[in-house]
Amino acid sequence: MRYQATEPNGDVxxxxxxxxxxxxxxxxxxxxxxxxxxxxxTVRRRARTLCDRFGARAMVQVVAWAARRGVI
Known part of the structure; x- marks a missing residue:
């Protein structure tokens, strides 16, 4: 099963x-x-929080979301 970050819950x-x-x-x-x-x-905790907000299992999925949206 492929996991992909979704739109975040709340503002980034x-x-x-x-x-x-x-x-x-x-x-x-x-x-x-x-x-x-x-x-x-603290960085690890914030990374985990970001993953949770995006419904992602890993930061690489959050990075991919940001790249697809052109925000990084």
Missing amino acids: SEEDLQMIALFAEGLSVEAIARRFDLSER
Whole structure:
């Protein structure tokens, strides 16, 4: 079964889009945490929250949604 991100529940903030873009660039959780001055745990939690909001199983599906919509 293929899983695909759906339209998000609620608005996607500018910071969320920036985080999605960094995942799309292939940055690690550690690198993203440094960019946002957050802990790695917080970045992982926010990534999981984004996945939940999009009905996705992995960030790659959220990245694909953003790329299809032209937002990253």
